[in-house]
Amino acid sequence: MAALDGLLTFFSWHHALRAETVLVREGFEVLLIPAPRDLSPNCGTALRFGYEQREPALAVLADRKVRIDGMHLYTPELERDGPMAASAEANGAARAPALQPAGGERWASWLRKVI
Amino acid sequence: MDGRQQEHEDRPVYFDNAATSWPKPPAVAEAVANAITAPMGNPGRSGHRMAIAAGRLVLGARDALAELFDVDDPSRIVLTKNATEALNIAMYGLLKPGDHAITTSMEHNSVMRPLRDLEARGVELTVLPCSPEGILDPEQVRRALRGTTRLVVTTHASNVVGTLMPVAEVAGICRDAGVPYLVDAAQTAGAVPISVDDLGLDLLAFSGHKGLLGPTGTGGLYIREGVEPGPITRGGTGSRSDEEVQPEFLPDVHESGTLNVPGFAGLAAGVQHLLTIGVDRVREHEKALLRAFFEVAEGIPSCRVYGPRDPERRAGVVAFNLDGVSPSEVGRVLDAEFNVMSRIGLHCAPIAHRTLGTFPDGSVRFGWSMFNTVDEIAQAGEALAAIAARAGLVRAGGV
Numbered sequence: 001m002a003a004l005d006g007l008l009t010f011f012s013w014h015h016a017l018r019a020e021t022v023l024v025r026e027g028f029e030v031l032l033i034p035a036p037r038d039l040s041p042n043c044g045t046a047l048r049f050g051y052e053q054r055e056p057a058l059a060v061l062a063d064r065k066v067r068i069d070g071m072h073l074y075t076p077e078l079e080r081d082g083p084m085a086a087s088a089e090a091n092g093a094a095r096a097p098a099l100q101p102a103g104g105e106r107w108a109s110w111l112r113k114v115i
Numbered sequence: 116m117d118g119r120q121q122e123h124e125d126r127p128v129y130f131d132n133a134a135t136s137w138p139k140p141p142a143v144a145e146a147v148a149n150a151i152t153a154p155m156g157n158p159g160r161s162g163h164r165m166a167i168a169a170g171r172l173v174l175g176a177r178d179a180l181a182e183l184f185d186v187d188d189p190s191r192i193v194l195t196k197n198a199t200e201a202l203n204i205a206m207y208g209l210l211k212p213g214d215h216a217i218t219t220s221m222e223h224n225s226v227m228r229p230l231r232d233l234e235a236r237g238v239e240l241t242v243l244p245c246s247p248e249g250i251l252d253p254e255q256v257r258r259a260l261r262g263t264t265r266l267v268v269t270t271h272a273s274n275v276v277g278t279l280m281p282v283a284e285v286a287g288i289c290r291d292a293g294v295p296y297l298v299d300a301a302q303t304a305g306a307v308p309i310s311v312d313d314l315g316l317d318l319l320a321f322s323g324h325k326g327l328l329g330p331t332g333t334g335g336l337y338i339r340e341g342v343e344p345g346p347i348t349r350g351g352t353g354s355r356s357d358e359e360v361q362p363e364f365l366p367d368v369h370e371s372g373t374l375n376v377p378g379f380a381g382l383a384a385g386v387q388h389l390l391t392i393g394v395d396r397v398r399e400h401e402k403a404l405l406r407a408f409f410e411v412a413e414g415i416p417s418c419r420v421y422g423p424r425d426p427e428r429r430a431g432v433v434a435f436n437l438d439g440v441s442p443s444e445v446g447r448v449l450d451a452e453f454n455v456m457s458r459i460g461l462h463c464a465p466i467a468h469r470t471l472g473t474f475p476d477g478s479v480r481f482g483w484s485m486f487n488t489v490d491e492i493a494q495a496g497e498a499l500a501a502i503a504a505r506a507g508l509v510r511a512g513g514v
Contacts, residue, residue, distance in 0.1 A: 033447050033451075034443045034446045034447045034450075034459050034460075035443060036441060036443045036444065037441065037442075037443055037460065037475065037476050037477065038441075041475070044443075044459070044460050076444060076447065076448075077440055077441060077444040077506075077509070078440065078444055078448060078502070078505050078506060078509055080509060080512075
């Protein structure tokens with residue numbers, strides 16, 4: 001799965017859902033998420049996509065008249081590794097796993113190791 | 116993978132009943148399907164038996180609502196597409212430039228946006244400040260009344276923190292002053308017992324698709340005799356067809372155009388279900404869910420819960436945050452990882468979040484129904500604990 005390291009934000013959820021439909025039809029990999037407020041004060045839904053594909057993606061959206069508010073580089077808050085992560089790991093702290101869909105089981109077992 | 120939301124095999128933990136309720140009782144789906152497949156016409160437009168059949172379905176909804184809210188005459192319940200439309204009819208129908216209106220600092224935008232628009236058109240508006248827990252002192256209403264006050268509007272329970280407003284007291288104050296009182300019962304209809312006479316209110320706006328368990332696209336407005344908001348929509352009503360002016364009698368004055376017949380057939384079934392169970396039992400159940408949630412939240416040190424701690428003072432809605440992680444991220448992970456549906460952000464109530472001190476980031480919100488269980492709350496608690504622990508690690512990692 002390509003890194004969905006870009007984020008499109010919108011003025012309304014209507015535009016967000018249209019963007020998803022339009023881009024999926026053209027073969028892009030995308031994912032709707034609750035919009036981070038600091039990036040999207042206008043609307044509660046945003047669309048993750050592969051940032052390296054921004055030019056063709058924006059062209060498709062413009063052609064299909066889908067309005068966007070903004071475009072950003074994006075990493076989910078709970079998946080960010082800061083510069084201290086490496087030394088924290090060396091000190092025995094578990095490295096937080098990347099986002100896994102429907103990962104309740106894996107999450108629970110990771111949690112047992114940590115607390 | 117096309118990137119769409121991963122389908123979960125398990126039944127979702129649906130904690131967003133404050134936005135719309137799910138599931139609905141099976142009878143609701145049956146009623147909706149029946150209203151489409153059985154021979155049905157357009158109620159009130161033709162004299163043939165198929166139109167009459169549709170009309171009977173709609174009357175069934177009105178009658179059930181009248182029984183639920185303790186209303187003598189079902190004609191005084193106007194059927195709308197949602198609570199927002201009901202609120203708009205009451206506010207735009209009663210207020211004109213030069214009038215004064217009173218509301219609170221905990222209202223939903225479906226109250227605030229019309230009032231701010233009316234204010235821009237010359238209505239004077241007083242917004243009564245509530246405490247950081249969302250509590251209103253009814254005496255503030257008394258002090259704010261003027262000779263030109265033509266409407267007092269409050270929510271029944273905040274859609275963010277669930278704080279119950281002192282509706283009976285405010286109704287008494289308004290009655291003494293001869294001022295109509297509009298209550299927004301979007302969060303309480305079907306979840307908290309409401310008798311329009313016991314509470315003494317004049318106008319009650321409600322959603323059909325939350326606590327009343329009907330489909331989306333339904334809502335209504337009860338209007339007490341003697342209160343006469345003008346219509347905000349005009350059109351064909353199937354009555355007074357010889358005239359080109361809107362009729363003045365209820366419910367037609369506010370019901371122009373064709374009604375959502377399948378929607379109201381479903382709503383009738385939802386309300387019947389509630390009448391069978393009893394709203395007081397729903398209330399007891401939701402109080403138990405609140406107690407379970409408070410206990411779970413106590414076990415998570417970084418979980419900050421807003422609003423009053425006493426379940427007697429709040430409806431089955433809670434707002435909270437986890438220190439160190441934004442509400443949108445909590446909601447995202449709850450959905451993607453743990454199959455828990457919540458609503459994040461400002462909940463269409465920016466003024467409420469200003470009152471609570473959570474503006475502009477907002478909070479996570481859980482809203483429950485009679486179909487939620489204490490087990491689900493325990494499950495969500497484990498999810499929140501995991502997210503909180505994860506947030507702690509990310510901070511330790513030097514973000």
